[in-house]
Structures are given as structure tokens and as C-alpha cells.
Amino acid sequence: MSETIIRIEHLYKTFGTGDGKVEALQDINLDIQKGEIFGIIGLSGAGKSTLVRCINLLERPTSGTVTVDGQELTALKEKDLRKARRGMSMIFQGFNLLMQRTSLQNICFPLELSGGKGDKAAREKRAKELLEIVGLPDKADAYPVQLSGGQKQRIAIARALADNPQVLLCDEATSALDPTTTQSILDLLKKINREMGVTVVVITHEMRVVEQICDRVAILDGGVIQEQGDVSEIFSNPRTEAGRRLVMPNGEKIHVLPENRLVRLAFNGTTSGEPIIARLAAQQGICLNIISADTRTIGDKSFGTMVLGLPQDETEAARALIYLREIPGVTAEEVTDLVQ
Ligand SMILES: Nc1ncnc2c1ncn2[C@@H]1O[C@H](COP(=O)(O)OP(=O)(O)OP(=O)(O)O)[C@@H](O)[C@H]1O
Ligand SMILES: [Mg+2]
Incomplete structure (x- = not known):
């Protein structure tokens, strides 16, 4: 039996007013199941980052609801929202590590903020466990400048997992990496999903990423979800124009006689x-x-x-x-x- 962890209903997000008005998201409806890897794929400007920011309410939807683990985030006051957000963490294309801190200190940072995991020694113990999980036990004392892109993303993943989130939101987490490093980060995300039971939401413009790790996918185009379903189904038989553009980027340019069925x-x-x-x-x-x-x-x-x-x-x-x-x-x- 699958259980919904993130439910988005009739979500709209509009930026600006008048001539500058952008309808970034329109009537988004999504159900993400506990323990799955869910992909949201779309071209640049489709509204992916806006959508992911609406999931943890870094961006407040113009209308509609976001419910995470049975709690309607859109109805919460700021204080309760801060608490609820702890169940979700995020990684980005640009890693967003604190440059003045070592890997270990970066990983400890969210624990310091939340006051979780007890004293400094307990936080460092947890950080070291996470360094093991992401495969960088020897980089505890390295600063971000001393790390490669892939290593930085591993530290960012460890930091994101520090407070035991239920959900990991990944916004183009591999877009700055070469194909081999991308593969190793995707393998790591899969391992975290399988072994720690973390639900992973993957935002990407690359179908390869979705193919590799996602169970289900939604195609976002012009702020609208054009289709969603199992990856194998959507990728083998996209039903919408937007789906075909993403899945078959070279286009199905067809030259036939009009009378050909x-x-x-x-x-x-x-x-x-x-x-x-x-x-x-x-x-x-x-x-x-x-x-x-x-x-x-x-x-x-x-x-x-x-x-x-x-x-x-x-x-x-x-x-x-x-x-x-x-x-x-x-x-x-x-x-x-x-x-x-
Ligand atoms: N803070 C903002 N103010 C005004 N418009 C915005 C804002 N944030 C996003 N937009 C607009 O909303 C639309 C969707 O942007 P968004 O960043 O969500 O797209 P995206 O799919 O993440 O694109 P990319 O792949 O380039 O990251 C774009 O037209 C963008 O210009
Ligand atoms: Mg984006």
C-alpha cells in the first residue's frame, strides 16, 4: 500500500502584477508517495524551481494547498511552518555550502540551528556518520574550495540529511556535474532513498536523470503539468506535445502523404x-x-x-x-x- 507524503492541490503561483505578471504555476495537482523517487522535468522557465520552493513554502503559493505528511503547510503559522519544514531539506545545483566552514562544520550547521542531536560532540558524531554514508570520511576537515563539484554535492547531501528529513528536494542537483559524477551522485541519491527510506523529489531538465532514478515523473511545461505517471510509461509513450519534446528532443519530424494513416x-x-x-x-x-x-x-x-x-x-x-x-x-x- 502506498501512502501519500506530499499532496499538492490546485496550486497557482503568480509573480508581479499588470504587464509584468507571470503565471509561473497553474492548477498544479500532484501526489507524491512515501518512499518513491519522483521526478519533475521541464525546460528552462517551466516553473520547476518555483514548484519545488512552493513544496517547502519558501515561496508562498498564490492559491491552492500543499500538504506534507498529513499537515497542510499552507494553513500553518510561521513558527509551526519552521518546525514542519525540518522534515524536508533541499540540495541545489550550486551546492550552497558555507565557504568559511569545513565539511564537518557544514554538516553540523542545520543541527546547530534546529538544536537537534544534543551537544557539539553528538552533532559531530552524526556528521561523521553522514560523511561515511556519502563516501567522504576523509574530508571532514576540508573546506569547500578544496573539494571537487561532486564532493561538494556529497557534503551538501550529508548536510541535508543531518536532521533526518523525510523528504529530500533536489533542484538540478547534478546539472553542474559531468556525466560520470552525475551518475555517482544519482547512485548515492538512490542509495539514500532505498536504505534510509527518504522520499526524493528530483527537479531536472535532463531526461537521463529521470530515466536513471525516478519511479514516477511529471512533465511541467509553461507552468502546467502536462502529463504524469510511471517513468516507463511516460517515456515510452508520451501523450502530449510537451512530453514528446522532452522525451524525443530531436522531434518526430514526419513527412508523409496526408492520406497515410x-x-x-x-x-x-x-x-x-x-x-x-x-x-x-x-x-x-x-x-x-x-x-x-x-x-x-x-x-x-x-x-x-x-x-x-x-x-x-x-x-x-x-x-x-x-x-x-x-x-x-x-x-x-x-x-x-x-x-x-
Ligand atoms: N521571484 C520571481 N519574480 C518574478 N518572476 C519569477 C520569479 N521567480 C520565477 N519567476 C518566473 O517564473 C517562471 C518560472 O521560473 P522557474 O525559475 O521556476 O523556472 P525553472 O523551470 O526552474 O527554470 P530553470 O530550468 O531555468 O531553472 C519564469 O518565467 C520566471 O521568470
Ligand atoms: Mg530552476
Whole structure:
């Protein structure tokens, strides 16, 4: 049984007024489950940072509610809100470490603020445990300038975990890192999620990041959630224009005769495309054009979509559709909304 930890309902955020008015978020509805890794993906300016700041109420929504672990944050007074926020912490693209403090002191900092974990010795003990968890036990006395980007992010993660949050919010946490370092930070986030049970919300513009670690994803575009669901489903078969732009950044540029009917196949990992086309030709004598294909591997499964042009002959087209719809692991759907 899954349990909701973050519920966002009818959330709007508007900045400014009159001509300068920006509707950064419009009617956002999200349910994030306890223990999952949830991705929010969108292009620059989509409203991702605004949304994540609305989750911990660093930014007050213009309207709508945010409920975390059963407590409606939008209804709390500042003092209670400060307490509730302790259950959530955040990491950023720029790490935001205190430059005058060593790694150990950076990690102790939130504990000093919250008064949690007892005296200085207890705080340092906790900080050392965290240095182990993030794989940098030997960097306790290093200052941020002495650390690489990946190491800085590890210290920032340790600091974020110091007060045992239930939720870790990550705003483009790997966007400043090279691919190998990105991978190691994503592995660490996954480990923290699995071993410590921390719910992780990942904000990113990179689909690779979502593919690697997220269970579910929401696509944010122009301040609106265009679609959300399981990563495998959304990435193998994006249903909205915004989804396709993110998932297939090269675009599905299609040049077909207007009279061609099109069918989109979505593969769920049990089969792949080419043999299907070959079999259809061999067994049924029906030839389909591959208009575009985009398959990829997520986890240990292969997924993807393929768009085929159906034969102009109506009977043949109908037979092909019946055949395609009966293949296990494949969803076949006629499409009318692809760019010509
Ligand atoms: N404090 C603010 N005042 C006015 N407008 C703002 C403010 N913060 C954000 N915006 C506007 O809200 C929209 C969403 O911005 P936001 O920073 O949330 O996008 P983002 O998806 O995080 O982008 P990026 O990927 O570049 O970080 C943008 O049009 C931005 O200009
Ligand atoms: Mg941002």
C-alpha cells in the first residue's frame, strides 16, 4: 500500500502584477508517495524551481494547498511552518555550502540551528556518520574550495540529511556535474532513498536523470503539468506535445502523404520493433513504413515508440491494426496529432 507524503492541490503561483505578471504555476495537482523517487522535468522557465520552493513554502503559493505528511503547510503559522519544514531539506545545483566552514562544520550547521542531536560532540558524531554514508570520511576537515563539484554535492547531501528529513528536494542537483559524477551522485541519491527510506523529489531538465532514478515523473511545461505517471510509461509513450519534446528532443519530424494513416507503437520491454514489421510482411503480406523510431533502455528493460505508416488500402490497414494490437507487450494506437 502506498501512502501519500506530499499532496499538492490546485496550486497557482503568480509573480508581479499588470504587464509584468507571470503565471509561473497553474492548477498544479500532484501526489507524491512515501518512499518513491519522483521526478519533475521541464525546460528552462517551466516553473520547476518555483514548484519545488512552493513544496517547502519558501515561496508562498498564490492559491491552492500543499500538504506534507498529513499537515497542510499552507494553513500553518510561521513558527509551526519552521518546525514542519525540518522534515524536508533541499540540495541545489550550486551546492550552497558555507565557504568559511569545513565539511564537518557544514554538516553540523542545520543541527546547530534546529538544536537537534544534543551537544557539539553528538552533532559531530552524526556528521561523521553522514560523511561515511556519502563516501567522504576523509574530508571532514576540508573546506569547500578544496573539494571537487561532486564532493561538494556529497557534503551538501550529508548536510541535508543531518536532521533526518523525510523528504529530500533536489533542484538540478547534478546539472553542474559531468556525466560520470552525475551518475555517482544519482547512485548515492538512490542509495539514500532505498536504505534510509527518504522520499526524493528530483527537479531536472535532463531526461537521463529521470530515466536513471525516478519511479514516477511529471512533465511541467509553461507552468502546467502536462502529463504524469510511471517513468516507463511516460517515456515510452508520451501523450502530449510537451512530453514528446522532452522525451524525443530531436522531434518526430514526419513527412508523409496526408492520406497515410499513422499508428504509434509503444513497446513495454518484452519485444522490439523491427521483427514485427518483418513478420507482418512475411506472414500477412502487408508492408508498413517505419516513419520514425525511438527506442531506449530503462533499467534492465527496453522501451520505445515507433510510428508506422499504414497501407493506403483500408482492408489491409485494418488487418495490420488488428495484428499489431494482438502482439503482447505492444500498444498500438492510431495517431492524428504528429507534426507533419
Ligand atoms: N521571484 C520571481 N519574480 C518574478 N518572476 C519569477 C520569479 N521567480 C520565477 N519567476 C518566473 O517564473 C517562471 C518560472 O521560473 P522557474 O525559475 O521556476 O523556472 P525553472 O523551470 O526552474 O527554470 P530553470 O530550468 O531555468 O531553472 C519564469 O518565467 C520566471 O521568470
Ligand atoms: Mg530552476
